[in-house]
Amino acid sequence: MEMHETEQQHRVFNSFSANALTCIRNDVVLFSGLGFRLDCGEVLQIQGPNGSGKTSLLRILCGLALPDDGAILWNEKNIYDHRQDYFKEMSYIGHVNGIKMELTALENLTIAGALAVTNQSISLPDILEKMGLAEHENTPARKLSSGQRRRLALARLLITDTRLWILDEPLTSLDDYGRQLMRDMITAHAAGNGITVLATHDLVDIQRHKITMINL
Amino acid sequence: MQMFHNSTSTVLIAVLKRDLVIGLRHRSELFNPLVFFFIVVTMFVLALGPYETTLRQVAPAVIWVAALLASTLSLDMMFHSDLDDGSLEQFLLSPHPLIIIVVAKILAHWLLTAAPLIVAALFLGLMVYLPQTAIMPLLLTLLLGTPVLSLVGAVLAALTVGLRGSGILLTLLILPLYIPVLIFSVATVDNAAKGLAITGELYFLGAILVLAATLAPLATTSSLRIRLG
Numbered sequence: 001m002e003m004h005e006t007e008q009q010h011r012v013f014n015s016f017s018a019n020a021l022t023c024i025r026n027d028v029v030l031f032s033g034l035g036f037r038l039d040c041g042e043v044l045q046i047q048g049p050n051g052s053g054k055t056s057l058l059r060i061l062c063g064l065a066l067p068d069d070g071a072i073l074w075n076e077k078n079i080y081d082h083r084q085d086y087f088k089e090m091s092y093i094g095h096v097n098g099i100k101m102e103l104t105a106l107e108n109l110t111i112a113g114a115l116a117v118t119n120q121s122i123s124l125p126d127i128l129e130k131m132g133l134a135e136h137e138n139t140p141a142r143k144l145s146s147g148q149r150r151r152l153a154l155a156r157l158l159i160t161d162t163r164l165w166i167l168d169e170p171l172t173s174l175d176d177y178g179r180q181l182m183r184d185m186i187t188a189h190a191a192g193n194g195i196t197v198l199a200t201h202d203l204v205d206i207q208r209h210k211i212t213m214i215n216l
Numbered sequence: 217m218q219m220f221h222n223s224t225s226t227v228l229i230a231v232l233k234r235d236l237v238i239g240l241r242h243r244s245e246l247f248n249p250l251v252f253f254f255i256v257v258t259m260f261v262l263a264l265g266p267y268e269t270t271l272r273q274v275a276p277a278v279i280w281v282a283a284l285l286a287s288t289l290s291l292d293m294m295f296h297s298d299l300d301d302g303s304l305e306q307f308l309l310s311p312h313p314l315i316i317i318v319v320a321k322i323l324a325h326w327l328l329t330a331a332p333l334i335v336a337a338l339f340l341g342l343m344v345y346l347p348q349t350a351i352m353p354l355l356l357t358l359l360l361g362t363p364v365l366s367l368v369g370a371v372l373a374a375l376t377v378g379l380r381g382s383g384i385l386l387t388l389l390i391l392p393l394y395i396p397v398l399i400f401s402v403a404t405v406d407n408a409a410k411g412l413a414i415t416g417e418l419y420f421l422g423a424i425l426v427l428a429a430t431l432a433p434l435a436t437t438s439s440l441r442i443r444l445g
Contacts, residue, residue: 064305065445087311096302102241103234114222114230115310115317 014075014089014163015039016195021070023056030056031216034070038212040193043186045200048216054199055095055168057216061197062092062166074164088117091162095169097153101142105133105152108141112156119161131155132177146173154182157189165189167198227312228320235324245293250332253286257340268345275344276405279337279354280361284394287362288387290329291369294321295377295440304377308444318436322370330362346409353408353418357401360421364397367425367432374439396424 017037023030030053038044046054059065061072063079063086072079079086099108109124128137131151133144141149150173157165165186171179179202186196222230239246260278264270298304307317334355341354372390376382404417 062309064308084311084313087309090309092305092309094302094305096300096305098302098306100234100238100297100301100303102238107234107237111230111234112306114227115306115312117311118222 013040014193014195015073016164016197017073017076018061019071019073021057021060021072022068023053023060024068025053025056032069034214036212036214038195038197040195041190041210042195043190043211044195044197044214045211046198046214046216047201048199052216054216058092058094058166058168058197058199062090063087064092089162090164090166091116091157091160092166093153093156093168093170095172097149098156099141099149099152102140104138104140105144106137108152109155109159113159116156116160116162118159122158124159127155127158130158132181147175147178150174151178151181154185157185163194165194165196165198167196167200169200170198171200171202222312224312224316227310227316231317231320232324235321236327239324239328245290246328246332249286249289249329250336252289253282253333253336254340256282256285257344261344272345272347272409275341275346276350276354276402276409278344279340279346280357280398280401280405282340283333283337283358283362284365284391284398286333287329287365287369288390290325291373291390292383292386294325294370294373296373296382299378299444304440304444308440314440315433315437318370318374318433318440322366322433322436325370326363326366330358330366334358334362346405349411350405350409353414354405356418357404357421360418360425361397361401364421364425364428365394367428368393371432371435371439374436374443377440377443397421400424 015037017035019035020032021034022032034057036044046057048054056065060067063072063083066080074082074086074089077085098112100111103111105128106124109127113124125134125137128134131154133148133151133155136144136148141152144152150170154170170182174182186198189196257278260274260282261271264274295304298307308314310317337358338351338355341351346354369390372386372393376386376389379385400417400420404414404421407414407417
């Protein structure tokens, strides 16, 4: 991913932190007093058994859900007070792909691009090619395999130049090639001083970058 | 690195186009409310008998009630599939104002569901002996009234999205809210058929539309945030 290496010098310092987060679902405390601080180029991996609140935590971190207590700061500013600014810098890929089955791969990326602040230096067909979907440009998402749909969802990360990636089980249904592709993308993102938060059961072996672990 | 921030109108058009394309690729969902509309009106005609005087009297009411029922059928799908496939999350996390996306979705819903309904209503009007003088007023009431249905419907569709049994709940909640539109629309067509003035009723319908267009997108936006939060 050469694109991230050239942009390094243009970037200001970013930080992402959470203070004393508490999440209660159905009268059960999923986590409390959870906090971390991530700086440029760092990766946070969240682990835990099913139902331990990984997805809840990620939804809180990306601003979709409110924590029962605590605050989340992007560049030392509360994300709820600076919602639009935060959304310009953050990409979230949930465990559902957020793609429309009726639309083709390219149409899905086009709408995602319209909704985001797009990165003009890379064209949508190029992104599809990078994700190994070159020959499926005009295939309706309905006809793609689940692994290919996952790749299409992850392709959204390349449309934008967001500094913070929040990924919920990004490796689900990916084959070995796809997994390696995803690891390379996270490595390149970290090398370009981006911050990644991901929930996954697999160990992500990304060399040369600081990985923080949280076990829920 | 050149970054490109889309203008609001670009976002509006992109979402509108997306929903229209999806709608047109899902033809059955488009046609079902229309078929339902035809069937309901036909049943009234069968039940009341082929008497011109009777049908002429009830024609405005029959057409409007059938149109209301038909339009509630498609409401449930407005946000449902977007919630299921995660598109709604992406809408909420977009740096663009959610209200723009909501307005585009409401507009797409109206174009996909109400526009065919309006054309069908004019034909059905002839079937139930609606006088020639009332056809134009019927068209006017449909043009003013059906956007209100999409707008108000969007608020409740957003409030009930993802709830179990949301379909029937939505219908029960929405029909009472359609009463003002029903009253003024039927009164307009009735008066037109009798050769009376209709401007007063049309002004009321126009005012309801302005009110709905102003407030409904805001309420829909907040409802979506509440449902997903």
